[in-house]
Amino acid sequence: MKNCIGIDFGTSNTFIYVPSKGSVYNEPTLIAINPTKKEVVETGYLAAKLIGRTSNDVNIYRPVLKGVVARVNPSILYLKNAFKEAKLEKSLEKYAVLFAVPSEITPVEKKALESIASSLGFKEVYFENQGLLAQMGSIADDETKKGSLIVNIGGGITDVVVSVGKDVNIAKSSYFSGDLIDQTILRYLRTKHHLLIGEKTSEYIKMKIGSVEIYPENRLIEVSGRDITTSLPHSIILSTNEIRNVILPKFEELIDTICDTLALVPPEIASDIISEGICISGGGALLAGMREFLEKRLNLSVRLAPDPLTSVVNGMRYYIQKYL
Ligand SMILES: Nc1ncnc2c1ncn2[C@@H]1O[C@H](COP(=O)(O)OP(=O)(O)OP(=O)(O)O)[C@@H](O)[C@H]1O
Ligand SMILES: [Mg+2]
Incomplete structure (x- = not known):
């Protein structure tokens, strides 16, 4: 499918793959937010630099824990920012999205990803096991069966x-x-x-x-x-x-x-x-x-x-x- 974006929303790192563009984003899954102003201060590498060095008005969140979404709103803000950096935030409704997920993900955890995908504007959501995807990404081809x-x-x-x-x-x-x-x-x-x-x-x-x-x-x-x-x-x-x-x-x-x-x-x-x-x-x-x-x-x-x-x-x- 030409119109499907892949998101590996990992506990430590996030990757985004866009057909025709390749891998457009690769940064730590971290977001710094100012809770009073409810503003995003930094995301990714720049948020990582703030760890242990922030004042009281900046909180650093890890949106994903143990392989699944732990905080929905910071996740939406993080991914919105990632797509903005990749200059894609306005065109997401023409895409479906594929999430890489852990083997034992629960229906509730899948629902969280579905609601994130709909907030971002994606028209359809797919899931695939991240172990299977890693296997496909580590071999020359899967034709040998x-x-x-x-x-x-x-x-x-x-x-x-x-x-x-x-x-x-x-x-x-x-x-x-x-x-x-x-x-x-x-x-x-x-x-x-x-x-x-x-x-x-x-x-x-x-x-x-x-x-x-x-x-x-x-x-x-x-x-x-x-x-x-x-x-x-x-x-x-x-x-x-x-x-x-x-x-x-x-x-x-x-x-x-x-x-x-x-x-x-x-x-x-x-x-x-x-x-x-x-x-x-x-x-x-x-x-x-x-x-x-x-x-x-x-x-x-x-x-x-x-x-x-x-x-x-x-x-x-x-x-x-x-x-x-
Ligand atoms: N050279 C290294 N030696 C040891 N550990 C490393 C090294 N490089 C990275 N790591 C560890 O790898 C982990 C991140 O791996 P990866 O990016 O595959 O996780 P993720 O996909 O974000 O998380 P998950 O799939 O569990 O949600 C971190 O715990 C990091 O400390
Ligand atoms: Mg992973």
Whole structure:
């Protein structure tokens, strides 16, 4: 379909795909609002820059949490702004919209997206599993009709999807996510080191020195925050090994969801998965050691999608061209 826009409205990042234009928007899913004036202050990267630096008259919202819309009005304002930046806000009524959604989205959560789509002016709404879309965005083509298993690890949710071409065979969601790892680091620093840090800092620690595998190199980082016992600024040195021990237990949830999915795979598809291995995508797949860790734990070969952060939007391009 020529007239269908794709929106990957993710917990961490939003992508918009427009046929004939390509990917027109790629920014963090964040909005800064002045609650008294009810005005949008910034969205996306500029809103991210304000985290921890705003005065009382600016609130920063994450419109999407755990993969689904958590706040409808900030979502509408955010997407309106995104389409304005893409110079498309006036022409949306000629388009249908495709939303990438988690495997276990509820009817109420779908309704929220439908009401957002109608506020934006779209004439029709489609949904597709973001794991399936990530799979389509990670392979050369789906003509082989082989069975595949993808694990899309996002900021707020993980989707495990077994599919053959466009047909989803098994789809599961898990609350294992990038945010879960960030929160685990944040809580650990507060309880063990009495150090208060923000979400941005814990994400930075994860990206800079976080790893789920043991590497010979034990990287170090200096982290500053506020000591909760003295209320004074304080800094400590953290190592890859210390962080690894803290986050490792959280990966059991991920392993359980993948194993529960594998246990349901029909034999013909299982043999495809054994020979082809599984694919990991989403920003969470970029955590150091993720691929090696999953290979060891699952005893299957694991490959990283070519560009894990854009797998879903790339899959949308393919899906819209081929199936809508
Ligand atoms: N190099 C990296 N190492 C570790 N984690 C990373 C890296 N780059 C990005 N991430 C994490 O990836 C997550 C964002 O991934 P992604 O953009 O796929 O999520 P999303 O689609 O917005 O969320 P969801 O699909 O869960 O709604 C964040 O938690 C971010 O911290
Ligand atoms: Mg996503």
